[in-house]
Amino acid sequence: MKLKTGNLNNIERKFIPVRKSNLEKYIKGLTKVESYKITQFYNSNYKYRKFEDSVDTKYTRSQKKGDITCVEEIEENEFLKNMVEQVIIKNKSKYIFGEYIIEIDNFSKPVQFTMIEVSTNTGRLEDYIPEKTFVEVTNNPIYANKNIAKGSIKRTNVIIEGTDAVGKTTAIEKLLADGIVCQDRCEEVISKNMLFDISNEERSQKIYKEYFSKPNSNTIIFLVNFDEDELMRRVKARGEISEFDLEAYKYGLLYKETYDYMCSQYEIGNKLMLVDCTGLNIENQYEKVKNVILMTN
Numbered sequence: 312m313k314l315k316t317g318n319l320n321n322i323e324r325k326f327i328p329v330r331k332s333n334l335e336k337y338i339k340g341l342t343k344v345e346s347y348k349i350t351q352f353y354n355s356n357y358k359y360r361k362f363e364d365s366v367d368t369k370y371t372r373s374q375k376k377g378d379i380t381c382v383e384e385i386e387e388n389e390f391l392k393n394m395v396e397q398v399i400i401k402n403k404s405k406y407i408f409g410e411y412i413i414e415i416d417n418f419s420k421p422v423q424f425t426m427i428e429v430s431t432n433t434g435r436l437e438d439y440i441p442e443k444t445f446v447e448v449t450n451n452p453i454y455a456n457k458n459i460a461k462g463s464i465k466r467t468n469v470i471i472e473g474t475d476a477v478g479k480t481t482a483i484e485k486l487l488a489d490g491i492v493c494q495d496r497c498e499e500v501i502s503k504n505m506l507f508d509i510s511n512e513e514r515s516q517k518i519y520k521e522y523f524s525k526p527n528s529n530t531i532i533f534l535v536n537f538d539e540d541e542l543m544r545r546v547k548a549r550g551e552i553s554e555f556d557l558e559a560y561k562y563g564l565l566y567k568e569t570y571d572y573m574c575s576q577y578e579i580g581n582k583l584m585l586v587d588c589t590g591l592n593i594e595n596q597y598e599k600v601k602n603v604i605l606m607t608n
Contacts, residue, residue: 312347312367314384321380323430325454329483329495330444334425337442341406341413350400353457354393361390397421397460410434418459424467424492426454444495446487453490466530467492469604472501473534474562475555476545478588478596482534485597491604497522497531505565511572519573523582530607532600533566533585581607 328334350361360371370390373382400420406413414428426448429439441447448454453463469486471479471493483493496502500522504514536542539560546556555562570585586603588596 312345312362312364312369314362314369314371314382316371316382316384319380319382320378320430320432321375322378322436323428324436324439324441324447324449326427326429326441326445326447326449327454327487327492328425328427328442328445329487329493330498331494332498333442333444338406338415341408344405344407346402346404348400348402350398351456351460352393352395352398353460354395357393358457359385359390359393397462399456399460411439421460421462422464422467422492424464446484448487451488453488463490464492465490466604468528468530469493470495470497470501470529470531471534471600472496472505472531473566474542474559475553476542476549476559477534477536477563478545478593479534481593482597482600486601486604489601491601497529501531505562505569507561507565511568514569515572515576519569520577523573523577523579527582530581530604531583532603533570533583534600535563535567535585535587535589537563537567537587537589 328337345364347362347364350363352359356374358373358375360373362369362371368387370385370387371382372385372389373380375381398420399418401416401418404415404417406415410431410433412430412432414430416426416428418424418426427445429441430436431439452458455463469491471483471486473479479495483495486493500518504518509518537560542559542563546552546559549556567585570583573579573583584603584607586600588599591599
């Protein structure tokens with residue numbers, strides 16, 4: 312393992328990927344450089360880090376001074392001597408994408424979520440074009456590692472589901488800005504099987520029941536809006552309209568029917584919630600969704 316030490320440029324952009332399939336597709340187009348486990352904490356004005364890969368373990372101490380971070384390698388005993396309780400543990404994978412350095416951090420402590428950090432040594436960082444489902448959090452102090460260590464992120468185990476044009480994207484962006492990390496759709500189970508040619512009984516008994524019976528801490532929010540005219544107005548404002556867009560209202564009814572069936576048949580607790588946003592403006596819709604999420608914490 313070769314560590315970069317000395318005076319390093321710490322300018323970067325940060326993103327939260329909210330669609331799992333898009334992140335997986337994005338990673339396939341990158342060139343992997345290295346990966347390792349990081350344990351880090353902050354003590355006084357210094358950040359301490361432990362780097363571990365399959366063959367080596369190294370330690371650093373760093374201090375940020377404006378856009379420069381001064382990094383020096385240290386011994387294990389100094390790392391342990393300064394260790395505090397507020398520790399971050401994450402697996403970092405580093406990739407190259409053209410002139411950009413892409414670092415994907417999978418946090419496991421104090422909370423579980425994924426964050427992407429983009430930097431460059433050669434080009435203009437503002438020219439980097441993120442994937443459509445990467446939400447930028449660069450200037451949000453909630454996503455500074457020092458604040459993450461202190462517990463700035465409120466929730467990370469939330470999935471927002473619902474038909475097209477119901478307001479998922481806006482709700483997710485606002486929730487992220489508030490420190491509630493969400494995913495856009497449970498693609499492998501919920502969205503994949505929310506189809507008209509699958510009966511409620513088959514969908515709920517054979518597919519969803521198995522998913523919700525597994526030990527996981529996800530809270531899935533079904534977002535619905537039963538104002539058909541408003542949904543169609545939003546759909547037409549998008550420009551490109553798909554077959555699924557035109558059926559937005561009917562799919563919304565399907566989400567509601569499925570939710571009602573699940574509630575009548577099983578003990579779903581806080582794993583599945585429905586939020587009716589009919590007649591609400593964007594801000595009121597967001598507040599309603601946020602309050603439901605925080606109440607399930």
